[in-house]
């Protein structure tokens with residue numbers, strides 16, 4: 046048993062942190078937030094591709110580094126810490142994972158090398174309106190390999206040129222550009238769009254039932270997202286701590302007041318619970334353990350809870366300055382909302398967790 | 409990251425499992441007169457096989473094993489109804505302190521018997537004047553030739569009524585600041601002048617005591633550490649305490665899930681109630697998170713790192729969750745939840761017992777508030793509490809109740 050990164054993985058993670066500290070400071074994140082026409086940072090995207098991160102978990106035969114999912118988790122944690130404004134999650138956790146799971150040999154050799162090289166931006170289009178997508182609400186259909194329907198919101202749907210779309214008949218690949226309309230969202234550093242398909246060409250991906258396949262992709266993405274959330278939550282704790290140590294009120298550092306100390310201790314406790322659950326999820330994902338659905342839901346709920354709490358209490362610790370556009374806590378507050386919802390809300394994951402528990406305990 | 413046993417660990421687990429299967433069966437065969445007798449005989453059996461303190465060196469009767477092996481044995485042992493709490497304070501906190509500070513003769517004399525369950529130890533720190541603020545204790549020791557004469561009162565002493573020995577923190581110098589005038593001793597709890605009075609707990613049980621000292625003579629040879637350096641010794645005990653306790657025991661998510669299949673909610677079985685399911689998910693997340701956090705600590709230990717104050721998170725989460733789960737189940741029983749008769753209750757009153765015992769868990773071994781201070785100061789490096797009593801002589805400090 047070993048519940049930690051290996052030395053090599055730690056080294057990779059350290060390098061990723063240093064790299065992102067140099068290439069992705071708050072200015073880079075803000076350049077996307079402040080500019081309505083800019084949806085991600087292309088320079089960062091390019092350099093991340095050059096590092097090979099997009100293909101970290103893609104086998105070498107498809108142009109990836111062929112490392113493994115734990116390495117990808119380590120990278121995800123650092124991208125979350127840096128609040129990176131790039132379509133990494135959409136492309137790697139959703140689209141590349143879906144291709145690895147369900148792609149035919151042809152589909153894999155056509156798309157995975159392009160993903161690894163950063164030539165393709167992916168988007169995973171499932172939602173069609175308020176609330177979780179279900180068999181009852183799903184309307185998009187495919188007839189004779191032509192897809193019709195509307196998806197809202199699709200993260201990176203406005204920049205993606207390879208979409209995987211959930212239709213009644215299953216998952217489908219759609220090549221962009223597609224008909225999209227940018228939406229105003231809580232986190233403009235990860236844009237979203239309404240995407241409409243009017244009888245356009247779509248290629249079947251795998252032969253699973255669509256909702257089942259979507260959930261299987263979500264399970265994998267949930268673990269990876271949990272690491273981004275964890276990285277973000279850790280960054281919030283660090284920011285809150287630094288600020289509390291440097292701000293004085295009533296003649297003392299506010300970090301000396303117990304209400305602040307206990308708040309930060311609470312953030313720490315939630316982050317550690319999230320970290321431990323994320324590690325378990327990483328292992329389950331990496332070895333393809335049967336526990337993956339339960340481990341993923343556990344990691345996802347813990348990480349969503351930790352990041353939400355850390356991001357809101359970080360603002361509170363900053364006081365008035367924390368509520369300004371200029372201060373950085375808002376970047377993480379926005380991102381915490383985006384990451385908690387992108388693969389389904391925490392309530393949906395709690396429900397999934399309990400249904401997994403029920404199945405396990407019934408067996 | 410590897411959450412499976414390594415081949416070596418799998419072999420260790422298999423051996424432990426076989427050993428437990430055979431020995432639990434033999435252990436249960438003779439009918440022990442009482443719980444204590446059963447506990448002692450089980451402890452002796454484990455000690456003989458090197459399973460009593462797995463991580464202690466073999467020369468001290470331990471198993472010479474790794475922290476992970478300790479966890480593996482614990483996981484396997486937990487599957488059998490043979491876990492007794494009588495020895496945990498002694499083996500987890502007192503004896504390690506003795507091992508760190510006593511001379512060889514004393515260690516030779518005490519370690520073995522404690523390991524085999526022949527002798528039980530108590531920790532006599534808390535007093536009416538000092539619980540969280542341990543250094544505020546008043547029990548006084550005055551030097552008289554080769555002895556110290558002790559007067560005062562300890563309180564909340566778990567297990568003192570069945571213990572043989574204890575480690576006791578006393579004040580040897582009231583004229584210096586509070587941390588600088590303390591000294592630690594080991595002592596025989598049957599020494600003349602000691603009176604142990606069990607305290608009736610709110611949960612109905614009586615596990616802790618008041619211990620009164622009237623002219624109790626403790627030889628100077630029983631001193632642990634230097635005169636007036638008792639605080640340093642106490643810190644070693646408290647550090648071990650954080651590792652020894654911290655989670656486990658009592659009602660957990662699996663129990664309430666089991667109960668929820670049978671309990672009725674407003675619209676059918678409670679397990680179908682969506683609000684209940686949301687909470688159940690959070691309890692599972694916390695329980696799993698804690699379990700894996702402990703394993704991360706063990707991983708660090710087995711790489712030669714020392715466990716830090718991080719272990720404090722275990723008790724904060726576990727004690728609060730026990731209180732929440734117990735209460736959620738009790739409330740789900742509606743009017744019936746008022747009952748506290750194990751014979752009439754789901755899972756023999758497990759949830760009612762959680763409700764009644766959790767308050768003590770949130771206090772014992774460091775309150776929630778003190779543990780959060782520890783995390784804030786020692787893990788996150790935030791400033792310490794303002795100490796108005798740091799430089800004044802102990803005898804001049806203000807006192808309340």
Ligand SMILES: Cc1cc2nc3c(=O)[nH]c(=O)nc-3n(C[C@H](O)[C@H](O)[C@H](O)COP(=O)(O)OP(=O)(O)OC[C@H]3O[C@@H](n4cnc5c(N)ncnc54)[C@H](O)[C@@H]3O)c2cc1C
Pocket residue numbers: 303497530531532533534535536538539540541563564565566567616768769771772773774775776777778781793
């Ligand atoms: C079941 C049980 C078993 C125990 N067993 C033993 C034992 O075997 N041996 C032993 O020596 N002791 C034992 N104790 C005592 C235990 O260690 C103390 O009760 C505990 O440390 C709290 O001290 P106190 O009771 O004096 O409460 P106090 O210290 O008076 O605390 C009262 C309240 O004030 C809060 N408080 C105190 N200081 C601060 C601060 N600086 N900041 C914020 N809040 C603060 C506390 O958190 C608490 O909420 C046991 C207690 C229990 C409940």
